[in-house]
Amino acid sequence: MTEISDETRFLHAIEMGLGAMQWGDRAIWQYGREYGVEEVGQAFRASLDAGVRFVDTAELYGNGLSERLLGRFLQETDQPALIATKFFPWPWRFSKQAPLRALRGSLARVGVERIDLYQIHWPNPLIGSDRLMDGLAECVKAGLTRTVGVSNYGHARMLAAYSALERNGVPLAANQVHYSLLNRTVEKDGILARCNELGIRMIAYCPLERGMLTGKYTPENPPAGRRASKYAKFLASVQPLLKYMTQVGQDHGGKSCAQVALNWTICKGAMPIPGAKNAAQAEQNAGALGWRLTDEEVARLDFASDAIAMPTMTAH
Numbered sequence: 001m002t003e004i005s006d007e008t009r010f011l012h013a014i015e016m017g018l019g020a021m022q023w024g025d026r027a028i029w030q031y032g033r034e035y036g037v038e039e040v041g042q043a044f045r046a047s048l049d050a051g052v053r054f055v056d057t058a059e060l061y062g063n064g065l066s067e068r069l070l071g072r073f074l075q076e077t078d079q080p081a082l083i084a085t086k087f088f089p090w091p092w093r094f095s096k097q098a099p100l101r102a103l104r105g106s107l108a109r110v111g112v113e114r115i116d117l118y119q120i121h122w123p124n125p126l127i128g129s130d131r132l133m134d135g136l137a138e139c140v141k142a143g144l145t146r147t148v149g150v151s152n153y154g155h156a157r158m159l160a161a162y163s164a165l166e167r168n169g170v171p172l173a174a175n176q177v178h179y180s181l182l183n184r185t186v187e188k189d190g191i192l193a194r195c196n197e198l199g200i201r202m203i204a205y206c207p208l209e210r211g212m213l214t215g216k217y218t219p220e221n222p223p224a225g226r227r228a229s230k231y232a233k234f235l236a237s238v239q240p241l242l243k244y245m246t247q248v249g250q251d252h253g254g255k256s257c258a259q260v261a262l263n264w265t266i267c268k269g270a271m272p273i274p275g276a277k278n279a280a281q282a283e284q285n286a287g288a289l290g291w292r293l294t295d296e297e298v299a300r301l302d303f304a305s306d307a308i309a310m311p312t313m314t315a316h
Contacts, residue, residue, distance in 0.1 A: 004199040008173040011201040017054030018047045019273040024062020035277045043276035044073040050286030058086035071111035084117035089124035099135035118145040133164035149174030179204035181305045207272035215257035241304045262288035
């Protein structure tokens, strides 16, 4: 394994973060109908109180609303928080200076002078990896972000980003990917192992698979909105896995399915960033910390998950 750089070491010390995609998202999560600013503010405060202090957002989430809400919540607390956000490489953002300009916009919305992690949200084949990485390096050199990373990068693109940043003297701190018991692609194709080898922190979004791993949903009680069209027909096949997760949770003092799923992600060497729409969900997520599944339990969860063929969800 490559020695972890001093600049990125703090990311490897964080076991779990808080994902803020749900803050302002109406298409998938029905923000403004089922919950609103008061509820997500409570989720933020409950997370900090539980020791979860890494918050991941993006300029794309709620068209900037997620960042603005985070900024509001930060002003209302004296507790420290680590902030990550993302640059979306629209086709017209083709210059090396585009990430720097976009980061300044994100900083203004959050109301801070510097963040801890700035990421390219998605690769764009129309914009060269070197140009994007040069732009990220400029963000570090300008003192506007502590570290930089990528998101949704496959094996080849991740290695290209790593090399391009290295030429600028900047480490690739993280690759944020879709990873859960129901989507283990990055584990099986070797990306997780390569991240560990190179000292890149893997950050796992959708670790609860948009609620499917909480045990809340059944074929008779599917989720609402766009999630229903993607997941409803798979809910029956997920039930045996959830049954075993319930058993495992009971063996660990009454842990929930969600807590088992998050702990599994941590045991795999990734940092899960589950979302939270309210304080109860934030407190539930935090219950995944402070204990560990056994190697045998992890292996049996792997085996149970292998029997389920799930759709690929790309909206993040």
